[in-house]
Amino acid sequence: MNSRFNDPFRAQRKLLSGSQCFAGLPTAVLEELISASRVLELSAHQTLYEAGKPIREAHLLFSGSVKRSASLPGGASKVIELVQTEQLLSLGEIFGATHYASSCTGITPTLLVAIDIGKLREAAQNHLALSCRILTALARRQFATEFDVTSHHYGLTGAQRLLDYLLEMAGEPPGLAGETTVVLKASKKVIAARIGMTPESLSRNLRELSDSGVLVVDGRKIHIQNAAVLDTVSGNAQQRLNFCRKRKVNALDVRPALSAGALINMCGRLRLLSQRMVIAWGMIAFAIAPPQARVKLKQLEKEFERNLARLSQLEATVGLADKLMASKTAWLRYQALVCCDEPAIELAGEVFGLSEALLEATDSLTGLAATLAGLPEAHYVNIAGRNRMLSQRISKFFIFREWTLLGDGIDALVTLSCVEFESNLRALGKTGNPPAELAAQLQVVAAQWQKFLRAMSPDLSHGAKIQHTRMVLAEGERLLRSVDTTVKLFERLTG
Numbered sequence: 001m002n003s004r005f006n007d008p009f010r011a012q013r014k015l016l017s018g019s020q021c022f023a024g025l026p027t028a029v030l031e032e033l034i035s036a037s038r039v040l041e042l043s044a045h046q047t048l049y050e051a052g053k054p055i056r057e058a059h060l061l062f063s064g065s066v067k068r069s070a071s072l073p074g075g076a077s078k079v080i081e082l083v084q085t086e087q088l089l090s091l092g093e094i095f096g097a098t099h100y101a102s103s104c105t106g107i108t109p110t111l112l113v114a115i116d117i118g119k120l121r122e123a124a125q126n127h128l129a130l131s132c133r134i135l136t137a138l139a140r141r142q143f144a145t146e147f148d149v150t151s152h153h154y155g156l157t158g159a160q161r162l163l164d165y166l167l168e169m170a171g172e173p174p175g176l177a178g179e180t181t182v183v184l185k186a187s188k189k190v191i192a193a194r195i196g197m198t199p200e201s202l203s204r205n206l207r208e209l210s211d212s213g214v215l216v217v218d219g220r221k222i223h224i225q226n227a228a229v230l231d232t233v234s235g236n237a238q239q240r241l242n243f244c245r246k247r248k249v250n251a252l253d254v255r256p257a258l259s260a261g262a263l264i265n266m267c268g269r270l271r272l273l274s275q276r277m278v279i280a281w282g283m284i285a286f287a288i289a290p291p292q293a294r295v296k297l298k299q300l301e302k303e304f305e306r307n308l309a310r311l312s313q314l315e316a317t318v319g320l321a322d323k324l325m326a327s328k329t330a331w332l333r334y335q336a337l338v339c340c341d342e343p344a345i346e347l348a349g350e351v352f353g354l355s356e357a358l359l360e361a362t363d364s365l366t367g368l369a370a371t372l373a374g375l376p377e378a379h380y381v382n383i384a385g386r387n388r389m390l391s392q393r394i395s396k397f398f399i400f401r402e403w404t405l406l407g408d409g410i411d412a413l414v415t416l417s418c419v420e421f422e423s424n425l426r427a428l429g430k431t432g433n434p435p436a437e438l439a440a441q442l443q444v445v446a447a448q449w450q451k452f453l454r455a456m457s458p459d460l461s462h463g464a465k466i467q468h469t470r471m472v473l474a475e476g477e478r479l480l481r482s483v484d485t486t487v488k489l490f491e492r493l494t495g
Contacts, residue, residue, distance in 0.1 A: 012037045036116035042106035050103045057114040059089045064110030065185040068102045079193040084185050107186045158197050158205040174226040177440035184220045213488030216481050225485040227437040258316050260373035261381045261494030267369045268385030271362035273304045275392035278355035282399040285343040301339050323365040330361040377493045383424045384487040390421045395476035438489045448479045
């Protein structure tokens with residue numbers, strides 16, 4: 001027992017023996033490396049090594065994130081790699097050079113193990129298992145580098161390069177449906193430098209990917225929608241969505257027509273936003289994470305106005321003019337009350353009523369857009385969009401359930417909304433011969449719907465009301481993301 005606590009290499013032994021690179025190696029090999037190692041902890045922005053310095057140790061990253069950069073002529077610096085998963089850093093340099101060609105700096109607090117480079121090189125030469133692992137890691141890095149160069153020189157757009165980078169961060173290939181979440185630990189400036197674009201371009205490309213339904217941005221969390229990454233239009237479930245470079249046009253060129261599904265989706269987002277905004281208002285009024293809710297409310301207000309302006313400019317909305325005007329009128333009344341600086345809980349009843357009025361106006365607009373399209377696929381875009389809205393409408397009911405002036409009618413509204421959601425989900429599941437990713441995504445929606453229902457059920461484990469409400473809203477957000485992806489997939493089927 002005492003020997004275990006007196007072991008000067010106890011931390012290194014625990015880390016290295018459980019690492020991907022060294023786990024399972026013969027005990028003698030592992031012990032030799034452990035005895036030639038030390039644990040390092042870097043603070044954020046602390047330098048690990050600099051270009052030009054002799055290579056004396058290899059560094060295995062265990063937690064945190066670092067960036068590797070190289071100096072360019074004129075004093076500029078190029079970020080060549082961001083690392084935030086377990087990895088031997090600078091593999092090419094530590095096995096192919098005597099001095100560093102790059103510099104490495106911590107982005108966040110970082111935990112590493114430094115191994116004497118001579119001992120590591122010797123072990124790699126003498127032990128096949130270790131040399132094979134290092135060779136595999138080098139091959140993966142070479143593969144990534146080659147395609148990184150290809151993306152810069154053979155016409156891939158910034159959106160495509162950003163998507164490829166995020167998928168690389170995710171590690172394993174995305175599944176057929178559901179979502180894959182990555183966390184951006186580095187700043188936008190650092191990430192943009194790594195991909196070869198400006199921070200402003202990074203923000204624009206994030207918006208493009210978000211608008212296309214491929215991902216959802218939630219602060220530093222990026223939720224990649226697996227089914228939306230696949231190219232539904234091609235009919236090949238293995239084909240990734242391709243963001244081709246846009247050809248240059250002149251003022252005489254005719255702008256491509258908006259598909260029926262895209263128009264319905266755009267209209268349907270207005271009814272969704274009507275519910276999301278009142279949720280943010282309720283979170284402020286009922287003191288449920290008000291700082292975050294204020295930021296979200298401003299973002300949602302801008303998004304509503306942006307979508308309303310786009311619809312007003314589209315020639316395709318000629319047949320929707322009356323419904324669009326009714327939505328604008330309802331929006332102005334709603335905006336004046338909901339987007340005020342300080343929501344007052346006494347106005348909850350009026351705000352609730354206005355949210356229902358705006359929902360009715362925007363739902364009527366969306367329904368007419370689906371009818372005018374005259375396509376079965378357009379009808380399914382509308383149904384999927386209804387479920388997207390219902391995921392948030394039910395969350396709205398949950399927040400306002402304590403407002404006594406609304407009476408017992410909320411329980412009845414919840415029941416009706418749940419019945420409609422399940423009926424719509426069954427109808428969407430009966431579409432003829434859907435693409436594989438769409439069928440799989442509908443199964444994800446069904447599973448998340450059950451989680452959402454369980455979250456709303458009263459339970460002693462939920463604790464206080466605010467914590468319970470936060471949990472319901474979080475499950476509602478997950479449900480929203482999964483349903484939103486089905487809307488986008490049905491939209492693509494309309495061409």
